[in-house]
Amino acid sequence: MDGRTAAAIACALAGGTWSLLAVGALVRRGRFSRRKRALAAAAPAVALPPEPVRGYGWPDDEREATLAFLEANVPDTGETEDQVLLRRALASREPEVRRAAVTALGKLADRHDWAIDWLIEALAEGRDTPARVASELDRLAPRVGTRLVPLLGHPSSVVRFYAVRLLARHGEAGRRLAAGLVSDRSPNVRAAALETLRTVDSGEALRSSLRLLDDPNAHVRAHACRTACSIGGASAAPFVLPLLGDRSWAVRDAAVQALVSAGKDVAPAMLQALEHRDEPVRSGAALVLQDVGHVDELLERGDHTGALERIFAAGGERLRTAASERARLRGSLPAGPRPLASGADA
Amino acid sequence: MSWSDALHASVLACAVYLCLVYASYLVLMAVGLVEGRRRRRQRRLEDLDAAAASRFFPPVSVVVAAYNEASALPAAVRSLLDLEYPEFEVVVVDDGSTDDTLARLDEVFDLVPVDVSSRDVVATEPVRAFYRSGRDPRLLVAAKTGGGKADALNVGLNLARHRYVCGVDADTVFARDALGATMQAFMRDPGTVVGITSFVEIAEDPGAALVGGVEYRLPDRRPLLVYQALDYLRAFMNNRVAWSRFDFMLCAVGAFQIWRRDVLDELGGWSRDYTCEDIELTFRVHRHMREQGRPYRVLCLPDRVGVTEGPDTVRKLVAQRERWQRVILETWWSYRTMCFNPRYGSVGLVGMPFYLVSEIVAPVFELLAVWTLVAGAATGLVDWWLAGAVVLAITFVNSLFSTGSLLIADLETGAYRTSALIRVLALMPLEILVYRPIASWARVKGTWRFLRGDKAWHKFERNARAEAA
Numbered sequence: 001m002d003g004r005t006a007a008a009i010a011c012a013l014a015g016g017t018w019s020l021l022a023v024g025a026l027v028r029r030g031r032f033s034r035r036k037r038a039l040a041a042a043a044p045a046v047a048l049p050p051e052p053v054r055g056y057g058w059p060d061d062e063r064e065a066t067l068a069f070l071e072a073n074v075p076d077t078g079e080t081e082d083q084v085l086l087r088r089a090l091a092s093r094e095p096e097v098r099r100a101a102v103t104a105l106g107k108l109a110d111r112h113d114w115a116i117d118w119l120i121e122a123l124a125e126g127r128d129t130p131a132r133v134a135s136e137l138d139r140l141a142p143r144v145g146t147r148l149v150p151l152l153g154h155p156s157s158v159v160r161f162y163a164v165r166l167l168a169r170h171g172e173a174g175r176r177l178a179a180g181l182v183s184d185r186s187p188n189v190r191a192a193a194l195e196t197l198r199t200v201d202s203g204e205a206l207r208s209s210l211r212l213l214d215d216p217n218a219h220v221r222a223h224a225c226r227t228a229c230s231i232g233g234a235s236a237a238p239f240v241l242p243l244l245g246d247r248s249w250a251v252r253d254a255a256v257q258a259l260v261s262a263g264k265d266v267a268p269a270m271l272q273a274l275e276h277r278d279e280p281v282r283s284g285a286a287l288v289l290q291d292v293g294h295v296d297e298l299l300e301r302g303d304h305t306g307a308l309e310r311i312f313a314a315g316g317e318r319l320r321t322a323a324s325e326r327a328r329l330r331g332s333l334p335a336g337p338r339p340l341a342s343g344a345d346a
Numbered sequence: 347m348s349w350s351d352a353l354h355a356s357v358l359a360c361a362v363y364l365c366l367v368y369a370s371y372l373v374l375m376a377v378g379l380v381e382g383r384r385r386r387r388q389r390r391l392e393d394l395d396a397a398a399a400s401r402f403f404p405p406v407s408v409v410v411a412a413y414n415e416a417s418a419l420p421a422a423v424r425s426l427l428d429l430e431y432p433e434f435e436v437v438v439v440d441d442g443s444t445d446d447t448l449a450r451l452d453e454v455f456d457l458v459p460v461d462v463s464s465r466d467v468v469a470t471e472p473v474r475a476f477y478r479s480g481r482d483p484r485l486l487v488a489a490k491t492g493g494g495k496a497d498a499l500n501v502g503l504n505l506a507r508h509r510y511v512c513g514v515d516a517d518t519v520f521a522r523d524a525l526g527a528t529m530q531a532f533m534r535d536p537g538t539v540v541g542i543t544s545f546v547e548i549a550e551d552p553g554a555a556l557v558g559g560v561e562y563r564l565p566d567r568r569p570l571l572v573y574q575a576l577d578y579l580r581a582f583m584n585n586r587v588a589w590s591r592f593d594f595m596l597c598a599v600g601a602f603q604i605w606r607r608d609v610l611d612e613l614g615g616w617s618r619d620y621t622c623e624d625i626e627l628t629f630r631v632h633r634h635m636r637e638q639g640r641p642y643r644v645l646c647l648p649d650r651v652g653v654t655e656g657p658d659t660v661r662k663l664v665a666q667r668e669r670w671q672r673v674i675l676e677t678w679w680s681y682r683t684m685c686f687n688p689r690y691g692s693v694g695l696v697g698m699p700f701y702l703v704s705e706i707v708a709p710v711f712e713l714l715a716v717w718t719l720v721a722g723a724a725t726g727l728v729d730w731w732l733a734g735a736v737v738l739a740i741t742f743v744n745s746l747f748s749t750g751s752l753l754i755a756d757l758e759t760g761a762y763r764t765s766a767l768i769r770v771l772a773l774m775p776l777e778i779l780v781y782r783p784i785a786s787w788a789r790v791k792g793t794w795r796f797l798r799g800d801k802a803w804h805k806f807e808r809n810a811r812a813e814a815a
């Protein structure tokens with residue numbers, strides 16, 4: 001075969017394949033558009049149903065058939081044979097099939113309590129990513145309720161973590177159950193228990209969170225700050241304050257956020273903290289005073305106590321500049337052009 | 347050696363090279379189609395709405411590095427704040443802009459000067475000021491002394507509060523489900539997946555192209571934009587998606603890259619030693635993880651997460667593409683010891699050699715092909731019929747790859763209109779005449795500048811944009 005013939009064959013092959021693919025793409029697009037228009041005309045608010053799966057026609061391909069079933073039939077299922085199929089899907093070795101079963105169970109659980117039990121089982125047995133199963137269960141609160149109790153003693157800390165987080169949506173009783181896990185051996189579970197307790201207005205929850213401010217794990221200490229301030233408000237400030245100087249940045253940041261969330265009442269404690277021997281505590285306190293609006297207040301009404309200077313000394317030059325810029329914006333200081341820190345004035 | 351022998355040798359070399367590259371592209375396209383189908387099914391089988399509202403999906407810190415982006419940045423930030431995801435923060439780092447980038451942000455988001463604490467895990471140029479949006483407290487702006495994009499991203503990394511850090515470009519507008527869809531992929535295997543990038547489309551004006559953060563309009567009028575859109579489609583759907591299947595995804599694009607923060611901390615953040623930071627970081631992650639023998643994955647998803655700006659003039663396009671070529675060369679050369687090294691698994695044995703063949707030596711063969719044609723014409727040795735047939739065959743094969751990637755993307759997003767598809771398909775065969783010479787010239791220029799040690803960014807002017815309502 002000479003070069004010309006070879007080139008001609010290559011040309012014909014490439015051209016033919018491209019034409020076929022291009023026509024295929026257009027035909028597919030045309031069908032999709034027609035289907036979309038038809039659905040829009042029938043019910044404008046209805047979402048497009050899933051496209052048919054090619055593998056559905058092959059009965060010997062169990063995986064494909066199961067997936068196709070889960071995609072297409074889930075909303076109306078509930079029959080015994082469907083439950084058998086779902087059970088098999090949940091136990092499948094294929095992560096994709098198990099994932100599909102969890103999504104299907106999430107939809108079914110709106111109407112069938114057995115689906116909730118199966119989801120809890122899926123969480124306990126690690127059938128799918130725990131975050132996904134927990135997301136489905138979270139939607140179903142408060143129906144999940146006491147079914148979570150067995151999971152609180154589960155040997156896996158991951159399961160206990162999600163169980164205790166889920167309890168946050170199950171009212172006072174759920175949060176009481178969570179209180180039992182603040183002493184869990186896993187730091188993640190302790191942090192999750194604190195997270196769940198955050199909205200509880202009880203002395204016991206406050207005591208638990210204050211105790212965990214000294215936890216060896218930084219993640220737990222950060223959660224303890226948030227929970228303590230959330231329950232105790234400004235009264236928790238003296239306990240949280242030392243964590244402004246914690247060795248972990250995440251804890252220091254959490255302490256600032258927690259104290260800010262407690263509101264302006266924390267100001268007296270923060271002003272005292274400006275004299276603290278640790279520099280990070282002093283600068284953290286200055287940040288809190290800025291974020292609760294105390295700095296702006298002092299600038300507005302005029303400060304004769306020297307507090308403002310102490311705050312600026314603790315917070316540094318950037319805090320001082322930001323405060324004067326804010327004052328200028330509010331009109332408390334003489335007006336001038338907006339001094340944004342652009343590169344041009346560098 | 348006679349002219350005739352030299353020409354024959356040259357033709358043979360080009361033919362072998364072309365066959366090698368096309369064969370690998372064909373395999374990658376087939377893998378891309380399979381992966382695309384798998385991902386579509388995943389999306390259908392996963393409850394994305396439940397994820398978008400879930401308390402159990404980890405919060406994300408989105409970092410935008412911006413330098414002189416006054417026209418593009420407000421739309422990008424607005425689209426980020428509109429993301430449908432349970433918890434995230436947006437940190438914009440202004441890298442010493444000399445235009446009115448900050449003033450535009452202030453206008454739109456009402457910036458209030460504040461001070462904040464920073465982790466300072468990576469050394470950076472000093473930050474001069476911080477601003478928090480008075481309209482949306484999730485938005486924090488840092489104004490710093492210029493130090494380059496990598497330095498700006500590192501400032502964002504220092505400020506990032508959350509476990510996942512998403513670096514994005516300031517000229518990109520994001521789809522509402524960008525984080526939701528991507529984080530689902532992280533949550534499937536949170537212990538192993540350390541980085542994810544995803545498909546980004548291009549447009550002349552991204553804000554106008556991504557209507558309501560949902561509906562995308564494929565560029566179908568201006569050939570320069572159409573060909574760039576096809577280039578992006580091929581790069582993502584035919585290449586990166588398939589690479590990630592084989593665990594050698596070597597480029598998490600700057601427009602959208604999510605990393606686990608602990609991995610970034612461990613590696614010291616983005617490197618300032620390269621013209622561009624995204625490819626280098628991906629290479630570094632691979633090397634680090636493989637050397638430590640830790641299980642990890644870096645993925646590319648076919649999900650469209652946003653629309654970025656494509657240069658609207660040939661001059662801007664050449665400036666962009668020559669920079670990309672330099673970046674690829676710089677990075678590949680720095681990590682050349684990984685190539686063909688079994689210690690680095692598929693990255694060393696497949697990914698690096700693939701880059702070598704498809705990117706590094708491509709300009710050499712492009713120049714060789716041109717020389718062959720010119721020399722053949724000058725000496726009267728060209729068989730014009732044969733040359734025409736070969737060019738036509740190349741045109742069809744290129745169009746085949748473009749159509750394949752377009753099909754994968756349309757199956758994935760269902761976003762293209764029939765009329766746009768027809769126009770784009772009709773323009774495809776002309777790509778070799780209109781667009782390829784420009785891209786090849788940019789690659790040759792980039793290679794030349796690399797050899798001269800040029801590391802400048804050569805930022806081009808942004809396209810004109812419609813005023814936001």
